[in-house]
Amino acid sequence: MIREIVYFLRHGPSVSRRQASMGRVEFQQWLAAEADKDGLAELRSALVDALRGDILEVGAGSGAMFAYYGEGVSVTAIEPDDEFRAGAEEAARAADVMIDVVPGAGESLPCPDASIDAVVASTVLCSVRSVQQTLAEFKRVLRPGGELRLLEHVRSESWLAGPLMDFFNPVWLHVNKVGCNWNRRTVEAVREAGFRVASVRKYKLWSPASPAPCPGRLIKAVR
Ligand SMILES: C[S@@+](CC[C@H](N)C(=O)[O-])C[C@H]1O[C@@H](n2cnc3c(N)ncnc32)[C@H](O)[C@@H]1O
Numbered sequence: 001m002i003r004e005i006v007y008f009l010r011h012g013p014s015v016s017r018r019q020a021s022m023g024r025v026e027f028q029q030w031l032a033a034e035a036d037k038d039g040l041a042e043l044r045s046a047l048v049d050a051l052r053g054d055i056l057e058v059g060a061g062s063g064a065m066f067a068y069y070g071e072g073v074s075v076t077a078i079e080p081d082d083e084f085r086a087g088a089e090e091a092a093r094a095a096d097v098m099i100d101v102v103p104g105a106g107e108s109l110p111c112p113d114a115s116i117d118a119v120v121a122s123t124v125l126c127s128v129r130s131v132q133q134t135l136a137e138f139k140r141v142l143r144p145g146g147e148l149r150l151l152e153h154v155r156s157e158s159w160l161a162g163p164l165m166d167f168f169n170p171v172w173l174h175v176n177k178v179g180c181n182w183n184r185r186t187v188e189a190v191r192e193a194g195f196r197v198a199s200v201r202k203y204k205l206w207s208p209a210s211p212a213p214c215p216g217r218l219i220k221a222v223r
Pocket of ligand 1: 032058060065078080104105106122127128129
């Protein structure tokens with residue numbers, strides 16, 4: 001935990017200065033590109049590995065996931081923020097697969113019941129207003145046997161770091177300015193929502209651009 005705190009203090013201030021000097025979309029694209037170089041790219045590939053059919057990506061941001069989809073998919077990408085969605089529309093035009101970018105939020109998805117083969121979300125459940133409502137929506141739109149693929153940072157399981165993350169979450173919310181909570185128990189929430197968790201891969205991303213090295217989980221679950 002000391003290592004994580006030192007890393008945050010070392011890299012956080014320069015990232016904050018960069019965030020203040022850049023536009024929101026430009027900053028998010030820079031952050032995604034840097035994190036991809038530092039190991040996120042491999043996790044993004046694993047997130048959508050072997051998916052086929054109708055895919056719903058929720059919280060697409062400016063489209064950082066779009067380059068990772070393989071053949072045989074038709075993607076609907078939902079993003080509530082107008083500026084990020086404009087970036088996603090541009091990324092969709094450059095993508096190799098069919099991607100339709102639409103407005104919407106995880107808590108109220110603009111999709112019929114049981115119409116989707118896989119729901120994908122990358123670092124989104126940390127920011128949604130209601131994790132429970134969002135997961136209920138994922139379940140509603142997935143076909144029986146459909147897959148939920150999540151790449152999320154989560155609350156630490158450590159007896160010390162976990163409570164510290166709870167205590168300092170309001171400070172973190174103030175610092176990150178994008179509504180990101182670092183203390184969500186996402187794996188537990190997926191189980192509580194009634195999904196069968198097929199696998200959980202643990203990771204920790206050490207990227208100066210993303211200076212809070214929280215525990216991460218690549219979650220594959222089935223409706
Ligand atoms: C950290 S960014 C991740 C963007 C992208 N998925 C990626 O991997 O780079 C979080 C995204 O979640 C979106 N978001 C926030 N609240 C949301 C909600 N309730 N429903 C859907 N997306 C949401 C934000 O607008 C933002 O684009």
